[in-house]
Amino acid sequence: MITKAEADKKGLVRVTFELPSTMWAERVNLVGDFNDWDTTATPMTRNRSDANWKVTIELERGQRYRFRYLVEGKEWINDWHADDHKENPYGSYDSVLDLTESSESAPL
Numbered sequence: 001m002i003t004k005a006e007a008d009k010k011g012l013v014r015v016t017f018e019l020p021s022t023m024w025a026e027r028v029n030l031v032g033d034f035n036d037w038d039t040t041a042t043p044m045t046r047n048r049s050d051a052n053w054k055v056t057i058e059l060e061r062g063q064r065y066r067f068r069y070l071v072e073g074k075e076w077i078n079d080w081h082a083d084d085h086k087e088n089p090y091g092s093y094d095s096v097l098d099l100t101e102s103s104e105s106a107p108l
Helices: none
Strands: 002-006 012-019 028-032 053-060 064-071 075-077 084-087 093-098
Touching (some): 012 064, 028 053
Antiparallel strands (some): 002 012, 012 053, 028 064, 064 093, 084 093
8 A cells, every 4th residue: 555645845745655464574675766776775664553564755746656565585566556557677567656746646
């Protein structure tokens, strides 16, 4: 699940990425254009109230960002609740977060 909200700083959107507690793993990282596909830069943590995996980051409005989740440092998964999906050069697909003005899924 992806939640978008206005950030305190103008021009930014606060985006929360969340995976269900049924995702059995010791480690999950959010990886994408926004962190130069660094596989360790954006770790997700488990929420104490419901054990869901979650991370919140602030991103520049007006952009589209490709991303995926990396589970245990070896399994790539997509977010099927993302705004879009685009084929990547590796024969699979990336999830896409759309923060452009025309994005209907971002009523900010």
